[in-house]
Amino acid sequence: MQKTVAVLGGGIGGLSACFHLSKSPQVSKIVLLERAGRFGGWLSSTRREDGAVFEHGPRGIRPAGAVGRNTLNMVEELGLESEVLPVTYDHVASKNRYLYVGGQLHKMPSSLGGVVRTVPPFSRPLVQSVLKEILISRGKEEDESVHSFVSRRMGTELADIAIDSLCRGVFAGDCRKLSVRSCLPPLYNAEKARGSIVLGMLLGSGPDPDVPPSTLAKRAAQENWAQWSLKRGLQNLPEALEERMRNGGRVEVHKDTPVMGLSTNGTGWEVRLLETWGLGHIFNWRSAPSKLIISFLLYPQKPLSQQLQEIATVTVAVVNLEYEGSVLPVTGFGHLVPSSEDRGLLGVVYDSVPFPQHNRTGGHTTRLTVMMGGAWFQEVFGNPEKVTEQLLLDRATQAVTSHLGVTTPPIWSIVALLKDCIPQYYLGHWKRLENMRQYIRDHNLPLSLAGSSYDGVSVNDVIFSGRMAAEGLVGKV
Numbered sequence: 001m002q003k004t005v006a007v008l009g010g011g012i013g014g015l016s017a018c019f020h021l022s023k024s025p026q027v028s029k030i031v032l033l034e035r036a037g038r039f040g041g042w043l044s045s046t047r048r049e050d051g052a053v054f055e056h057g058p059r060g061i062r063p064a065g066a067v068g069r070n071t072l073n074m075v076e077e078l079g080l081e082s083e084v085l086p087v088t089y090d091h092v093a094s095k096n097r098y099l100y101v102g103g104q105l106h107k108m109p110s111s112l113g114g115v116v117r118t119v120p121p122f123s124r125p126l127v128q129s130v131l132k133e134i135l136i137s138r139g140k141e142e143d144e145s146v147h148s149f150v151s152r153r154m155g156t157e158l159a160d161i162a163i164d165s166l167c168r169g170v171f172a173g174d175c176r177k178l179s180v181r182s183c184l185p186p187l188y189n190a191e192k193a194r195g196s197i198v199l200g201m202l203l204g205s206g207p208d209p210d211v212p213p214s215t216l217a218k219r220a221a222q223e224n225w226a227q228w229s230l231k232r233g234l235q236n237l238p239e240a241l242e243e244r245m246r247n248g249g250r251v252e253v254h255k256d257t258p259v260m261g262l263s264t265n266g267t268g269w270e271v272r273l274l275e276t277w278g279l280g281h282i283f284n285w286r287s288a289p290s291k292l293i294i295s296f297l298l299y300p301q302k303p304l305s306q307q308l309q310e311i312a313t314v315t316v317a318v319v320n321l322e323y324e325g326s327v328l329p330v331t332g333f334g335h336l337v338p339s340s341e342d343r344g345l346l347g348v349v350y351d352s353v354p355f356p357q358h359n360r361t362g363g364h365t366t367r368l369t370v371m372m373g374g375a376w377f378q379e380v381f382g383n384p385e386k387v388t389e390q391l392l393l394d395r396a397t398q399a400v401t402s403h404l405g406v407t408t409p410p411i412w413s414i415v416a417l418l419k420d421c422i423p424q425y426y427l428g429h430w431k432r433l434e435n436m437r438q439y440i441r442d443h444n445l446p447l448s449l450a451g452s453s454y455d456g457v458s459v460n461d462v463i464f465s466g467r468m469a470a471e472g473l474v475g476k477v
């Protein structure tokens with residue numbers, strides 16, 4: 001029997017689910033319901049008339065691994081190959097990343113020389129920690145914080161500085177609360193499979209999903225891409241998906257359509273919407289049987305909704321700045337700031353280094369993005385509802401002055417407050433997921449979970465989760 005499917009939330013996860021569902025002959029109709037006035041969720045780019053592009057959310061996607069190939073396969077299917085802006089591993093943006101510690105920028109080691117020598121801010125050569133790691137016995141816990149795991153295996157200095165910064169630069173989160181099992185599965189699996197991170201990395205610690213590469217994914221591997229973006233910014237990806245959905249025939253796409261509630265009616269679902277397109281106050285959309293793929297929380301089944309609610313999120317302030325000319329004292333991807341140095345200032349991305357194509361045409365500028373807040377937002381800035389754009393802008397420009405010595409004011413800026421934008425996989429996240437999925441199975445609920453709250457926060461992970469949710473319903477597409 002053909003199915004009708006509602007996809008709730010038109011972020012990149014919901015769009016990916018629609019994309020894959022729409023390929024299946026088993027699905028007669030897909031209804032995509034999005035609260036906002038545009039699709040794409042956190043993939044959001046400002047395009048200025050003079051050609052400059054500024055990213056408010058993700059700015060680079062990694063091509064590596066099965067999930068990286070899966071995204072590039074989709075990019076090729078959407079006909080976006082000529083729009084891709086690759087950055088190779090030998091590019092300065094791939095080789096140079098910095099830490100801001102003790103009031104100074106320190107380049108993170110990226111070569112063997114940097115690992116065997118003592119390189120500040122570390123007090124001994126990293127190779128010492130790496131060699132000792134092989135001899136440390138396996139942990140016995142089912143889960144552990146990222147900080148505790150790395151301190152135990154590689155020493156507290158590495159955990160306090162490098163890992164603390166890494167967790168801020170990916171999750172905007174606190175490594176003392178984040179789960180190693182859910183946030184860094186390759187490290188957790190390496191210890192479980194080989195007894196050591198180093199041995200796991202060298203010998204492998206489990207199979208990757210089978211995702212055959214498209215021509216574009218093969219090109220990325222041959223040309224050694226480290227990351228990529230799109231000429232018109234990453235927002236072009238949800239735009240291309242939306243266009244595909246609109247032209248495909250079987251997907252009904254609705255923007256400005258917040259879902260207000262969900263309830264089961266035995267055979268399917270009732271989705272309560274606040275009417276926005278002229279049918280009365282509350283519109284009940286009913287289908288039987290139906291499946292829902294949700295990338296956000298709205299569910300009256302108590303045990304499930306409670307578990308979903310327990311997945312915390314953090315708020316990040318993103319400030320894009322543009323400066324006239326070349327103002328950076330160093331070149332590279334950007335720098336991260338450990339929480340011991342400055343709790344509220346997470347890091348600065350030097351956008352014009354990896355993607356100079358996004359600078360305004362004809363002029364020479366430097367584009368930077370300052371990211372602030374995350375797990376420390378409330379403590380440093382107070383209530384996100386009350387913080388002013390001016391305060392965030394001042395804090396960002398002060399950081400650029402003190403960290404990078406840039407004394408000229410920016411010629412252009414934009415402040416975005418991204419409320420609850422990154423889910424935090426705290427200790428025991430894996431158990432919560434297992435319980436939720438068990439509940440769905442036990443109650444035979446026609447419901448799938450996809451999106452950044454579950455199995456990975458990167459754009460690749462989320463796109464893959466949309467595909468898995470679709471395939472869980474209709475089989476391989």
Ligand SMILES: Cc1cc2nc3c(=O)[nH]c(=O)nc-3n(C[C@H](O)[C@H](O)[C@H](O)COP(=O)(O)OP(=O)(O)OC[C@H]3O[C@@H](n4cnc5c(N)ncnc54)[C@H](O)[C@@H]3O)c2cc1C
Binds near residue numbers: 422
């Ligand atoms: C600042 C920042 C930088 C990042 N940098 C990178 C990076 O460099 N590389 C990378 O790979 N990843 C990066 N990420 C992560 C990645 O962008 C996100 O994890 C991903 O975009 C999340 O997609 P999603 O579809 O799960 O969720 P969302 O983008 O949150 O989409 C959910 C959608 O559901 C809609 N919605 C919510 N409630 C309702 C409702 N009641 N009714 C209807 N619709 C609803 C929302 O409006 C939204 O459109 C970054 C994220 C942030 C915030």
Ligand SMILES: C=Cc1c2[nH]c(c1C)Cc1[nH]c(c(CCC(=O)O)c1C)Cc1[nH]c(c(C)c1CCC(=O)O)Cc1[nH]c(c(C)c1C=C)C2
Binds near residue numbers: 168172349458
């Ligand atoms: C300073 C805050 C943040 C910066 N980027 C993000 C935050 C919160 C969000 C983010 N960055 C990356 C991802 C995807 C992870 C993935 O698995 O692909 C997300 C959600 C990519 C990334 N950025 C940095 C690292 C180490 C990674 C992981 C992948 C990779 O190695 O490329 C470092 C980093 N992020 C930021 C800065 C300033 C920075 C380092 C210099 C910004």
